[in-house]
Amino acid sequence: MKKIELLAPAGDLERLKIAVLYGADAIYLGGKQFSLRSRASNFSIEDIAEGVKFAKAHGAHIHVTVNMLPHEEDMHGLKEYLMELERIGVTAIIAASPAIMKCAKQYAPKLEVHVSTQHSSTNSSAANYWKDKGMDRVVLARELTLDQIKETAKHAKVPLEVFIHGGMCISYSGRCVLSNHMTGRDANRGGCAQSCRWKYRLYDGERQLHDDHDLFSMSSKDLMAARFIPDLIEAGIASLKIEGRMKSAYYIATLIKTYRMLIDEVYEKGCLSEARLQYYYEELSKAENRPTAIGFYLGQPKPQDHLYGINGAGVTQEYIAYVLDYDEKEQIATLEVRNHFLPHMEAEVFGPHIPMTKFMIEDLYDVDGNLVEVANKPMQILKMKSKLPMEKDAMIRKVMKKDRSDIY
Secondary structure (H helix, E strand, O other): OOOOEEEEEOOOHHHHHHHHHOOOOEEEEEEOOOOOOOOOOOEOHHHHHHHHHHHHHOOOEEEEEEOOOOOHHHOOOHHHHHHHHHHOOOOEEEEOOHHHHHHHHHHOOOOEEEEOHHHOOOOHHHHHHHHHOOOOEEEOOOOOOHHHHHHHHHHOOOOEEEEEEEOOOOOOOOOOOHHHHHHOOOHHHOOOOOHHHOOEOOEEOOEEOOOOOOOEOOOEOEEEOHHHHHHHHHHOOOEEEEOOOOOOHHHHHHHHHHHHHHHHHHHHHOOOOHHHHHHHHHHHHOOOOOOEEOOOOOOOOOHHHEOOOOOOOOOOOOEEEEEEEEEOOOOEEEEEEOOOEOOOOEEEEEOOOOOOEEEEOOOEEEOOOOEEOOEOOOOOEEEEEOOOOOOOOOEEEEOOOOOOOOOO
């Protein structure tokens, strides 16, 4: 049986390369045309080509989102764009519009076409409809329970992709028109203003129900479905998808490293103990900037699965340094500062080929050999003696311990 795919997001080339290095089987990204997430650092054709070359060198694939619902004036250049994606070696496009799907099959037949979650495919009949239309994969709606996913997979004639981590929509994914109504920015043409995450005053008639320090928002907690991965593998799901094209490189590295280890352990051992699950929950939580829940996997989300009074993700400062190089002979790591830290504090390092390991930060020196008392200049290059073997592209963070025993 073909091993399940771990599909990672990327907002730029740096994050694409990090995702590949940390274990993603495929990366999905948006180009500068025909893609949602207009605020993401979307890729030029030249960047996509470079990303394809890098991914293929590491045995990974590139999927490009061509998932806007175009109006008549948005169609110009579509055929040429799809043909160019095919020429540079993109594996698949993710599309929501039948017009885009049809155009791809006609003019760029080597491209796989994956049906976006925006179609809210919630059953095998819908999946098989797209199979009959020549589509190569269907991304299921995020609003399905685990049992519904299993039943759909049992009868579907086309490979299925499901979300396991990241942001949730308060509507059926892609069906919300709040942004259009409130700002004139069309969510299905790449302009979502995320109106659900704004803070609102609630009124009973003319009486405000809350003071301005306790405003209301409609945002859901992020999805975290690590527990269900063995079930999804057993069900024959083709791909596990992580949401987050606008997330940081540290976020991507943490999630991909953790899910890569989890998936590989399931294939090796067949199941996961509660202790191992708790380990993975804790590792995933180290990248969280918004609380998580299990979405619809065990049924309708409950009140505690929503966020109230929170209109967006917080900023974390646990990620403190990026390892630019490690000299094994001299045992010296070259670091790039990301957040404030001190010499002689305990930290954690993890990398593409090394597991999370705690260590003590030694003396720090700048490039001129001067002793540094505090690392507080972002992007400053520092040298550090380290008997603990490190590697290029590893990341260092503060020691973190989060109790996730209440996630289910």
